[in-house]
Structure formats: C-alpha cells, structure tokens
Amino acid sequence: xxxxxxxxxxxxxxxxxxxxxxxxxxxxxxxxxxxxxxxxxxxxxxxxxxxxxxxxxxxxxxxxxxxxxxxxxxxxxxxxxxxxxxxxxxxxxxxxxxxxxxxxxxxxxxxxxxxxxxxxxxxxxxxxxxxxxxxxxxxxxxxxxxxxxxxxxxxxxxxxxxxxxxxxxxxxx
Numbered sequence: 001x002x003x004x005x006x007x008x009x010x011x012x013x014x015x016x017x018x019x020x021x022x023x024x025x026x027x028x029x030x031x032x033x034x035x036x037x038x039x040x041x042x043x044x045x046x047x048x049x050x051x052x053x054x055x056x057x058x059x060x061x062x063x064x065x066x067x068x069x070x071x072x073x074x075x076x077x078x079x080x081x082x083x084x085x086x087x088x089x090x091x092x093x094x095x096x097x098x099x100x101x102x103x104x105x106x107x108x109x110x111x112x113x114x115x116x117x118x119x120x121x122x123x124x125x126x127x128x129x130x131x132x133x134x135x136x137x138x139x140x141x142x143x144x145x146x147x148x149x150x151x152x153x154x155x156x157x158x159x160x161x162x163x164x165x166x167x168x169x170x171x172x173x
Contacts, residue, residue: 033087127162
C-alpha cells in the first residue's frame with residue numbers, strides 16, 4: 001500500500017532537491033499553488049470524513065479542518081488576485097494531487113473505527129509533512145511579504161491542527 005505521507009514527503013524532497021541555487025527555488029506563483037493545493041486536499045479529506053464518521057471527536061476535527069483550510073485558501077485566492085498573480089501548477093502540486101487521490105480512494109473503502117483511525121493518522125502525518133514543507137521550503141522561498149505572511153500565519157494554524165489531530169489520535173487508541 002502506497003503511503004500518502006511517503007508521497008508527500010517524496011514530492012517535497014524531490015522538489016527541494018532540485019533547488020540547487022537561489023535562482024531555482026519555487027517562484028511565488030508556484031509557492032501559492034503548492035500551498036493552495038495542500039489546503040484543498042485537506043478540505044476534501046475533511047468532507048470525506050464528515051460523510052463517513054460517526055465519532056463526534058473525528059467529526060469535530062474534520063469540521064475545523066474544512067472551515068480553517070477553506071478560510072486560508074480564500075485569503076490566498078484574494079491575495080493572488082490583489083497581486084495580479086496566477087498560481088502556477090508545478091510538479092510538487094501535481095504529486096500532491098496524485099497522492100491525495102490515491103489516499104482518498106484508500107480511505108473511502110474503510111468504515112467505522114477503521115476509517116476514523118486511518119483518517120486521523122493520515123491527518124497527523126499530513127500536517128507534519130505540510131508544516132515541514134512550509135518551514136523549510138515554501139516560507140523561505142516566498143519573495144512577496146504578504147504571501148510570506150499568509151504562509152507564516154497558516155503555519156501557526158496548521159501546527160495547531162497537527163496537535164489537535166495528535167490528541168484525537170490518542171483518544172482513538
């Protein structure tokens with residue numbers, strides 16, 4: 001079984017490994033697209049969880065993921081519109097999307113406590129990877145101060161998501 005976390009990590013590492021000089025780092029339009037894609041993936045995962053779970057803690061977590069990630073993505077879209085920048089699709093965004101589709105298919109086959117555990121475990125791992133990518137690649141690569149600020153705000157929020165997911169995961173054991 002292909003692990004979603006491994007795919008995300010591989011995509012981030014492959015993209016970062018290709019960054020041999022400052023001139024090769026992702027552009028702001030690429031950074032915006034990667035960040036938006038990561039948020040949209042978590043919204044989709046939350047919607048799946050809300051359609052499948054019967055666990056109130058998992059449902060509460062999923063509702064907060066949907067609300068928070070949609071809000072951040074709305075701010076990101078407003079920012080790129082204000083800056084007159086079009087987010088640029090790139091290999092990292094494409095790898096994230098491909099891995100997310102595979103994980104969605106895997107999760108959609110599960111029900112009950114097995115789904116809840118797999119969903120929450122994935123959320124813990126996903127937030128660890130996204131937070132790491134924000135810290136080491138996306139925030140340092142962002143040139144625009146407003147984009148960098150949005151990413152830094154998102155990182156703080158997503159670190160809270162990781163902690164929340166870890167707490168729910170401990171409750172499910």
